[in-house]
Amino acid sequence: MSLTARIGMLNDVLCAQSVLSWDSRTMMPSGGADSRARQMATLIGLAREILVAPETATALAADDIAGLNPDHPHRRAHETTRAAHDFHRRIPGDLLARRAAARGVANGAWIKARETSDFALFAPHLHTSFALAREFADAAGWQAHPYDALLALYEPGETVASLTALFARLKSGIAPILAAARQRSIRTDFLTRPYPEAGQQRIARHFAELLGYDFNRGRLDVTVHPFEVSFTRNDVRITTRYRPDALAPALFGAMHETGHGLYEQNVDPAHTGTALATDLIGLYAVGGASFGAHESQSRLWENHVGRSLPFWQKHFPTVQAEFPDALSDVTATQFHAAVNAANPGLIRTEADELTYDLHIILRTELEAALIAGDMRTDDIPAAWAKAMHDQLGVAVPNDRLGCLQDIHWSSGMVGSFCSYTIGNVMAAQLMQAAKRIPEIADGLQTAHYTPLADWLRQNIWTHGRRFTRDELLLRATGSPLTPEPYLAYLREKFA
């Protein structure tokens, strides 16, 4: 079997795994949970077996890339596959099994600890979770810092050193903007009023279509924690949730996932089923270059488009007509201001655009210290409270609203948080470059997004995983990741 056929088979298995995952989060009856977990573990195990099997080494050896340019798609696919094959062969199977077992136990303990806001219940499991993550990092290999090995799973190229510099600039840049934003008082009362679900569904679907999401190759469903997932570019599904008393979560959630969906739906069809549409390190069928690159597209469409004044000048009447009771006393300008209000709070997932990154930086810094052994698990609550006070100016009343709020640590997902902030930074950098093109800038002023979408398709989406995140940024903006456009954007919006 050729290398391409072999990776195609692997991609099929990972797409199947994603169908099972989507189903478990949108459709599955509660009774199916245990069987489903087992089925998903089996598929991931088979995918890994296909990748590490001697047959893959044979296929790699038989796959001649000598004559291909360094950035030829097939050469990139070959090199990615080679690296992933070597990577997974370095990770002992028993470590994966121990992590999977620990994850199950830790998740149960986390749910209990969060309910009772009792960190002590979770602490030993958190300790194990980080000890196993460290063991994983050591098996994967690292040079300057063990956390670098975990960052590489989600955001290849980032290191503790690079993130330290990025975060320092963001902290110093955001602080004065936040101080200025605190002085403003913005009316937001109408955001929490009764909004019938049927109307929210219609608007969410309407906006997804408006931004270019193709429903012939997708669906919009309801879930608890919204996500996007693709089973090749031809079947890319998004989800949102509907709160009966609030409009913004469903609306901006749908636009966020639409951004993810646009990325996947627009990957070059030639990449379908190849290593350029498969994360062979994470064993996940995905076309985006990195988690951060993916997040850049969701944040771009959610924030730069969906929270812009021209968008609401054009589309507020549609929303107002759908919810006449809730929005009769509101103007487009007021609505736009309300959905852009800064309001430092305790919960990451409810954070506004300006303070969101401070939540991320806090978590990432803790993770790096824990992995390095520079901090003990028991010290987390105090460190959390101090950072929340120093950076956001809020007091943490209990661990439930503090260090027990996220599922990531109980799931063993150490190293992923930074992707959210990288997405924000990358989105602003791309928008700054895109706006230099008059047609795109004009479109943004009049809420016509085809020029922007065409530019993103050509510069980002179509490439799938052919280029790294920084290669994409260099090609599209002339620079690797840089926080200045993002800080300028935040300054203009909030200061």
Add this chain to the structure above:
Amino acid sequence: MSLTARIGMLNDVLCAQSVLSWDSRTMMPSGGADSRARQMATLIGLAREILVAPETATALAADDIAGLNPDHPHRRAHETTRAAHDFHRRIPGDLLARRAAARGVANGAWIKARETSDFALFAPHLHTSFALAREFADAAGWQAHPYDALLALYEPGETVASLTALFARLKSGIAPILAAARQRSIRTDFLTRPYPEAGQQRIARHFAELLGYDFNRGRLDVTVHPFEVSFTRNDVRITTRYRPDALAPALFGAMHETGHGLYEQNVDPAHTGTALATDLIGLYAVGGASFGAHESQSRLWENHVGRSLPFWQKHFPTVQAEFPDALSDVTATQFHAAVNAANPGLIRTEADELTYDLHIILRTELEAALIAGDMRTDDIPAAWAKAMHDQLGVAVPNDRLGCLQDIHWSSGMVGSFCSYTIGNVMAAQLMQAAKRIPEIADGLQTAHYTPLADWLRQNIWTHGRRFTRDELLLRATGSPLTPEPYLAYLREKFA
């Protein structure tokens, strides 16, 4: 890896395949069709690889069953696995690939041929389809008749010889009942009136629950061709369809699939993931003993329960209240009579209970003759018309309403039709035995079905694939499959 672990992994893959299949028929956007077909083919290929791999032979050799009784579950699982391993090793991989390729082409040709009612368009593909089925039969091995090898895929134990005897008795038994039924005139006008879909959904769900279907381990969704599918007993999904102008298809369709669902939801939990909940010949995750045994449960609940007078005496008021416009001038007795009216027609899927088997017998006899080479593909239309005239007394106006109506032949599913009739026969045989128990008989008279369900759970459902269909019948009724109870039932209902 132990034999049990290995088959557990195989079952996981087949359950995943079933999730993908369910999704493709209920949820998938149209654009996903090609990718999905590929993903499903990959999973089936992996399942087959797991089964035929030398590791399975090694696990079989290491699995000691010497001390186990002949009908010990593990011994049965072992023997089933051994037989399936040997069976699949006899089938050449290239034959499977050629059948899969031919299926794709044949299906497209069938759709076109049916649209234009032009059998000549489909004939060459049908010829290929049967030639490949014959090649498959020869590879699988047979003794008396090549069609026996195909029957064994769906209804192990049945042969051309056994079916010939069964069908002869059914034909001679049904003919006089049909002649008598033709004399009766039954009012059915109210069955085709406007029935709003929301009401049909409520009633379908209500009846499924009433018959014992567990929605914590299941779902009821909408599809074009209703089906039931299980991903272990803990997640068993049923489907139906809603016609705005007719109530019966959704109602009896839902009860039919509920019968299938009850079987799967009630397989012994100890069989989950074993060869006793997996069709290792057909590579399909299913707990039923055979296709016919499965059909016996759907037909039993649809017809013996769902079309019984006590059922409608009790539940007609609920349906009438849901559809006051359509049913205000109808009584429970009239409704019961209407849903039991015999009306010979051209289309199998729309056939009444009395004439359904005649459609099946016709198809099965043609299949056997084609596989044996006793008939040429081109002779099908004439043979079809003659049988429809002789057996049902209807004239076939064109091939669209004749031999082009079913998808089975273009899908290469040769050998499966007989299962429908075996299901009917088996259902009546089981009901005759069950009714000998006073508690069950009383329950049927008062529309209380718990005693019947308990008896079926204990005698049929819980065993999964541990016993063959005839072993189940012998244990539950004292006799292998026999048509007399079925003919007695039809006589009582229709003559």
